[in-house]
Amino acid sequence: xTFESLGLAPALLRALVEQNYLTPTPIQLxxxxxxxxxxxxxxxxxxxxxxxxxxxxxxxxxxxxTTPVNGFRRPRALILVPTRELAVQVADSLRGYGKHVxxxxxxxxxxxxxxxxxxxxxxxxxxxxxxxxxxxxHMERGTAKLDEVQMLVLDEADRMLDMGFLPAMKRILAKLxxxxxxxxxxxxxxxxxxxxxxEFMRNPQQVxxxxxxxIADTIAHKAxxxxxxRKRELLVKILxxxxxxQVLVFGRTKHGCNRLAEQLEEAGLKAVAIHGNKSQAQRQKxxxxxxxxxxxxxxxxxxxxxxxxxPSLPLVINFDLPMVxxxxxxxxxxxxxxxxxxxxxxxxxxxxxxxxxxxxxILKDDxxxxxxxxxxxxxxxxxxxxxxxxxxxxxxxPGGNNGARKPGxxxxxxxxxxxxxxxxxxxxxxPGGRAAGGGNRGGGSRQGFSA
Ligand code: AMP
Numbered sequence: 219x220t221f222e223s224l225g226l227a228p229a230l231l232r233a234l235v236e237q238n239y240l241t242p243t244p245i246q247l248x249x250x251x252x253x254x255x256x257x258x259x260x261x262x263x264x265x266x267x268x269x270x271x272x273x274x275x276x277x278x279x280x281x282x283x284t285t286p287v288n289g290f291r292r293p294r295a296l297i298l299v300p301t302r303e304l305a306v307q308v309a310d311s312l313r314g315y316g317k318h319v320x321x322x323x324x325x326x327x328x329x330x331x332x333x334x335x336x337x338x339x340x341x342x343x344x345x346x347x348x349x350x351x352x353x354x355x356h357m358e359r360g361t362a363k364l365d366e367v368q369m370l371v372l373d374e375a376d377r378m379l380d381m382g383f384l385p386a387m388k389r390i391l392a393k394l395x396x397x398x399x400x401x402x403x404x405x406x407x408x409x410x411x412x413x414x415x416x417e418f419m420r421n422p423q424q425v426x427x428x429x430x431x432x433i434a435d436t437i438a439h440k441a442x443x444x445x446x447x448r449k450r451e452l453l454v455k456i457l458x459x460x461x462x463x464q465v466l467v468f469g470r471t472k473h474g475c476n477r478l479a480e481q482l483e484e485a486g487l488k489a490v491a492i493h494g495n496k497s498q499a500q501r502q503k504x505x506x507x508x509x510x511x512x513x514x515x516x517x518x519x520x521x522x523x524x525x526x527x528x529p530s531l532p533l534v535i536n537f538d539l540p541m542v543x544x545x546x547x548x549x550x551x552x553x554x555x556x557x558x559x560x561x562x563x564x565x566x567x568x569x570x571x572x573x574x575x576x577x578x579x580i581l582k583d584d585x586x587x588x589x590x591x592x593x594x595x596x597x598x599x600x601x602x603x604x605x606x607x608x609x610x611x612x613x614x615x616p617g618g619n620n621g622a623r624k625p626g627x628x629x630x631x632x633x634x635x636x637x638x639x640x641x642x643x644x645x646x647x648x649p650g651g652r653a654a655g656g657g658n659r660g661g662g663s664r665q666g667f668s669a
Contacts, residue, residue, distance in 0.1 A: 224250045227279050229318035234271075237314055243268030248425035250276055253401060258419040262426035264405035264551055265374070270311045273297075273371045273401045278312065280369060280399075281344055282319040291322065291342030293362070295369040296394070298350055298387065300377040301521065302327035303501065308373060309347045321345060326362070328352040329497065336361045350378065350386035357393065367394050375404040375411055381521070384410070391418050405548070437554035439562045439585045441574060445595045446567040450478065452593050453537060453565065454485045457515060463533045464508065467517045468549050470538040478537060479517040489515035493522045520545045523552070536564040543576035568597035 221234050221242055242250065245263040253259055253276035263269040277295050284294075299305045305325045312323045321344040326335045328351050335352075339361050346353075346362070356362035370391075372378065378387060400419045404411050415422055444452050457465060469475040472493040479491035490504040490513040501522065507513040516523075520540055534553045540546050546562075553560025564585070566574050578585055589595075 219247055224275075225254060226250075226275055227282055227319070229282065230275060230278055230315060233315050233317040236317070239271070243272070243427075245269050245272045245425065245427040246275070248427070249273065249401075252423045252425065253277075253399070254279060256399060258399060258422040259401045260407070260415055260419070260422045260424045261401065261403040262405070262407060262424070263403055264548075266551055267427050269373070269403050270308055271315060273373070273403060274308070274312045274315050277345065277369050277371065277401075278316045278319060278321060281321055282316075291344055292366040293324075293343045293346035293364060294366055295345045295371070296364060296367045296390075297345065297347045297371040297373055298353070298378065298390065299347060299373045300349065300381050300383065302329060302349060303505070303522070304374060305347045305349055306502065309345075312345060312347070316345075323347065326352050326356060328355075332356075332359075350383040350390060353390060354386050357390070364390070364393050365395060368398050370394060370398055370400045372400070372402040372404075372414075375402050375414065376406045376408065379408075379410050379414075384414075387414070406544075434551075434554035434560070436558060437550055437560045437562050439550075439564075439581060441564040441566045441585050441587050442590050442593065443587060443595045443599045444565050444567060444590070444593050445597060446569065448593060449537060449565045449567065450481055452590060453478075453535065454482065454487065455590070455593075456535070456563070457482070457487050458485075460533070463514075464511065464531060465515050465533045465535055466523065466531055466549075466552050467515055467535045467537050468523065468540070469517055469519060470541065472519055474538070475517045475519055479515075482515055482517070487515055488513045489517055491517045493519040496522075520548065523549070531560065532558075533561045533563065536562070539564055539566060539570045539573040539577065541573070543573065543580050546577045547580060566599060568595060568599050571599045574599070 219242060221231055221239065224242065224247075226234075245261060245267045249259055249261050249269075249272040253273065259273075261269060261272060263272065277297075281294055297308055299308055302325075305327045309323045309325045316323065322342060323345045324335075324338045324343040325347045326339070327349040332355070335356065336359075339346075339356065348356075348362075353362060357364070372387070378384075400422070402411070402415060402419065402422070442452060442456075453467070467478065467489075469478055472495045475491045475493050479489040482489035490507050492501050492504045496504070504513070504516065508516040517537075531553045534550050536546070536549060540549060550560070550562040553562060564574070564577075574585070587599075
């Protein structure tokens with residue numbers, strides 16, 4: 219199946235060829251024909267699946283075929299997103315796809331000055347990409363008029379709810395014309411999302427490329443037990459041992475991320491931090507530095523990293539485990555994309571054992587525990603007696619099989635979210651051609667881990 223066969227306007231097809239989009243991804247294949255036929259859509263897909271083009275192409279296609287009323291351009295499409303980073307990213311993608319159609323894509327988000335946004339809205343907008351809070355500000359001031367919106371996209375709807383945007387979303391939705399097409403994309407479909415869909419969508423069609431919490435099976439999961447006070451030292455060792463990889467490191471707090479990036483710099487490793495206390499300009503610079511390899515390491519909090527588009531990241535490190543196990547899934551969604559192999563490494567101290575157990579339950583597969591020589595924890599990690607039970611019919615005790623998944627094994631019996639060809643089995647080769655199951659660079663011992 220090609221993009222041509224989906225019936226997109228030639229100007230959009232030209233831009234796709236220029237961007238080397240040769241074949242549609244699974245979510246694009248499913249969503250584009252339905253959206254082009256005018257249906258409301260519930261899309262189950264996370265970042266990395268190509269969901270932006272899945273809603274962006276039908277949206278641009280539709281808008282490119284109609285001209286604005288009276289020449290004055292009020293937004294005809296509204297895309298709501300949870301974070302400024304995602305707003306910038308979605309707008310960039312849409313500008314790329316819409317390069318040869320005359321449509322204006324504008325972003326508005328908090329943490330940036332109001333005046334340039336007011337000015338941009340005044341000049342005329344076709345597609346508005348906005349975070350809910352700031353959009354409400356503009357609506358209250360009368361600077362954003364939404365009475366001509368024909369298409370609404372809720373992108374990463376689950377994250378918007380997580381971030382407490384439900385009241386703002388409802389206020390916005392209430393102001394939109396009833397006659398419109400609504401596309402909702404979300405990695406998960408909890409009851410709140412379903413309720414939102416019931417209230418604000420018309421007979422939505424459902425498409426899905428990844429089940430809830432499905433994790434690409436091309437990712438090798440490892441955990442290094444280590445005492446809390448020695449995590450930084452171990453991180454420096456890991457990062458120094460691998461000079462080539464671009465690495466995303468997750469920390470729990472804004473302050474902790476800042477300090478860690480500084481400490482990595484002191485150790486001679488080029489690192490930048492990205493989190494909510496940074497200005498928009500600082501965040502964009504940090505992301506640019508990382509993407510252009512000026513900085514090898516990006517240290518981020520969960521919220522700041524959400525939706526960051528960093529293709530083909532070979533390694534994600536959890537310096538701290540996330541407080542919410544589901545965030546582990548979002549974090550590691552930055553690796554193992556598009557059928558490529560990836561590695562998720564977690565530095566785990568004894569007080570994080572419970573969190574590790576919860577993550578293990580979500581993964582429904584083994585995390586390989588690797589103790590690095592010289593970093594054996596004084597406080598060993600005790601996983602408790604419910605450990606084996608949580609893993610059900612796959613009982614491998616400590617010291618047994620290292621817990622690697624078998625090549626081609628699909629943890630949930632569902633297709634993994636991938637669309638590229640030529641992928642190597644997750645455990646047959648690791649990133650950079652290593653055997654993923656044996657990537658024991660620290661020369662330490664391995665044990666099977668189950669929770
Ligand atoms: P998204 O999930 O929309 O953030 O997309 C993830 C990455 O895949 C982005 O870098 C896109 O540019 C890229 N991408 C999306 N669709 C395609 C496609 N059909 N062919 C190649 N790359 C794509």
